[in-house]
Amino acid sequence: MNTAELVDLGQQLRVDSVRASAAAGSGHPTSSMSAADLMAVLLANHLRYDFDRPEHPGNDRFVLSKGHASPLLYSAFKAAGPIDDAELLTFRELGSRLEGHPTPQRLPWVETATGSLGQGLPIGVGIALAGKRLDHADYRVWVLCGDSEMAEGSIWEAAEAAGYEHLDNLTVILDVNRLGQRGPTRHGHDLDAYARRFRAFDWHTVEIDGHDVDAIDRAYGEAISTKGQPTAIIARTLKGKGAKESEDREGLHGKPLKNPDEAIEELGGVRDVRVRVHEPPSARSLHAVGNGSLELPRWDKGEEVATRDAYGQALAALGTARGDVVALDGEVGDSTRSEFFAKEHPDRYFECYIAEQQMIATAVGVARRGWLPYASTFAAFLSRAYDFVRMASVSGSGINLNGSHAGVAIGQDGPSQMGLEDLAMMRAVHGSTVLYPSDANQAAKLVAEMADLVGIRYLRTSRGASPVLYGPDEEFPVGGSKVLRSSAGDRLTIVAAGVTLHEALAAADSLEREGIPVRVIDLYSVKPVDRATLRQAAEDTGCLLTVEDHHEEGGIGDAVLEAFLDGRPVPRLVRLAVRAMPGSASPAEQLHAAGIDAESIAASARLLVEEAVVP
Incomplete structure (x- = not known):
């Protein structure tokens, strides 16, 4: 498009953003209006995309990091053709595909769910990394950010990663409209304040007037021609641009215009400009090819093996069998044991350093490109990235997470390193699967099973070695459990997993010698849980005692x-868990202090049995 046509398209995008928000009675038209010219030039002159084939391997990828500006995105979709005007005006209605913040669950042209600010650029980095290192394709990744989200630390994790990886296929378009939700942003219209920060991370920067379509066009061309560096286009804009009621005015964030008809008239009225978006170049997806035969590691019963070791070896084996498996780690691969994968498949391993938000974002990005990521760090450190996990679920992303060094059983390192909240975190994620293996063969089988699940999958692994309980041919279906001790005369049921299962078995042996038979269930699938087995145990024994190396x-x-x-009637249920703040001590001392070792379990069981028989 020429200059006049680009200006007209920008005005149409503003008008349609105002119309959609007015029809909904809510939304963010002013945030959309500031970036309308930036979007118009990208859509008409630089984006290469086939809307009929959103999974085309040659398509450029656009991420709207400032997800609240969804009216602008939907207006662009209308101009490009995949939605019509009638659908545009269903914005934010029940059942509409056009949600307040866009998600790929509803629209195939949306790369990732945004709206939790600070996520679009990190995920864009993940997509760009996939393009460079996995797909070996020349598609470009364009990310539109708002200036308010530049205060998020995740943005600068992403900026450093992109500069370090020389992602010249990545361009961030920064809409510096000066106004946040409650007033001016930290740096206002000081474009150089943002440029200095990006340049510090080895980015090429271009500062422009974000309403000068010719300057925008030249900046995009400069970004495309820049080699060896990502590019940040830092654009000075006005929030609510084009309407007297809204232009550069405070107090209008997240509100439809009071006089939309007047604003539409000021903007030149309703238009129906159509854009012919450039077609992507021919390309094909080139996933690495595995040998198709999965040979998991095997251990004999009684061997002493840490489940983290089993995780690493099983992941490496899975990577050999499947060419789509990718591993990521937060600079603790020698502890999580993802280093086993790195040594065998270095081309599919991403070292994310101690930037857990960027690690999860990278996993989401590569998953979007059709790869199968396994991301690993200490269970405790996943709490830093929890919002990215939550938003990955909103996106419908399929990613596998491994949290190692869980619980007080790690010993002397103390509470800062102990994952004691991770099961609760991951169970709360919509549609998640949470697994907690108790021995090496079980861990290996579950690593493989995770590959074929959907949604967010979490595997909790332990630092210390423990005896192998199961043979290598045993199966562990997700949603199941294993009954390891059982008799017709069981007085109660002990339910445990991981470290505490071994303590429970020792307690059961001790109680058996005292004439108190108890049932022991290995609850390796924490979500979904094996309801049938638990209900049968409650019916048979009348009392359940749960034991976990986790907060209550x-x-x-x-x-x-x-x-x-x-x-149905709830059985008697008693819970042993970590209730006090631990300090430094040996693993055995930690378990005893928390009241979750074999001695404590046996003592609780004796008390429960005595109370159960009291008239």
Whole structure:
């Protein structure tokens, strides 16, 4: 398009943003109006995209990081053709595909869910990394950010990663409209304040007037021609541009215009400009090819093996069998054991350093490109990235997460390193799967099973070695459990997983010698939980005792309890968990201090049995 046509398209995008928000009675038209010219030039002159084939491997990828500006995105979709005017005006209605913040669950042209600010650029980095290192394709990644989200630390994790990786296929378009939700942003219209920061991370920067379509066009061309560096186009804009009621005025964030008809008239009226977006170049997806035969590591019963070791070896084996498996780690691969994968498949391994938000964002980005990521760090450190996990679920992303060094059983390192909240965190994620293996063969099988699940999959692994309980040919279906001790005369049931399962078995042996038979269930699938087995145990024994190396809230105890919240009588349930703040001590001392070792389990069981027989 020429200059006049680009100006006209920009005005149409403003008008349609105002119309959509007015029809909804809510939304963010002013945030959309500031970036309308930036979007118009990109859509008409630089984006290469086939809207009929959103998964075309040659398509450029656009990420709207400032997801609240969704009216602008939907207006662009209308101009490009995949939605019509009638659908545009269903914005934010029940059942509409045009949600307040866009998601790929509803629209195939949306790369990732945004709206939690600070996420678009990190995920864009993940997509760009996939293009460079996995797809070996020349598609470009364009990310439109707002200036308010530049205060988010995740933005600068992404900026450093992109500069370090020389992602010259990545361009961030920064809409510096000066106004945030409650007033001016930290740096206002000081474009150089942003440029200095990006240049510090080895980005090429271009500062422009974000309403000069010719300057925007030249900047995009400069970004495309820049080699060896990502590009940040830093554009000075006015929020609510083009309407007297809204232009550069405070107090209008997230509100439809009071006089939309007047604003539409000022902007030149309703238009129906159509854009012929450039077709992508021919390309094909080139996933690495595995040998198709999965040979998981095997261990004999009684061997002492840490489940983290089993995770690393199984992941490496899975990478050999499947060419789409990718591993990521947060600079603790020698501890999580993802280094086993790195040594065998270095071309599909991403070292994300100690930037857990960027690690999860990279996983989401590569998953969007059709790869199967496994991201690993200490269970405790996943809390830093929890919002990215939550938003990955909103996106419908399929990613596998491994949290190692869980619980007080890690010993002397102390509470900062102990994952004691991770089961609760991951169970709360919509549609998640939460697994907690107790031995090496079980861990290896579950690593493989995770590959074929959907949604967010979390595997909790342990630092210390423990005896192998199961043979290498045993199966562990997700949603199942294993009954390891059982008799017709069981007085109660102990439910545990991971480290505490071994303590429970030792306690059961001790109680058996005292004439107190108890049932022991290995609840390796924490979500979904094996309701049938738990209900049968409750019916048979009348009392359940859960034991977990986790805080009391949200872990195994709550998972077991929820198996009985369907209106049926709730059995007697007692929970042993970590209730005090631990310090430094040996693993055995930690378990004893928390009251979750074999001695404590046996003592609780004796008390429960005595109370159960008291008239």
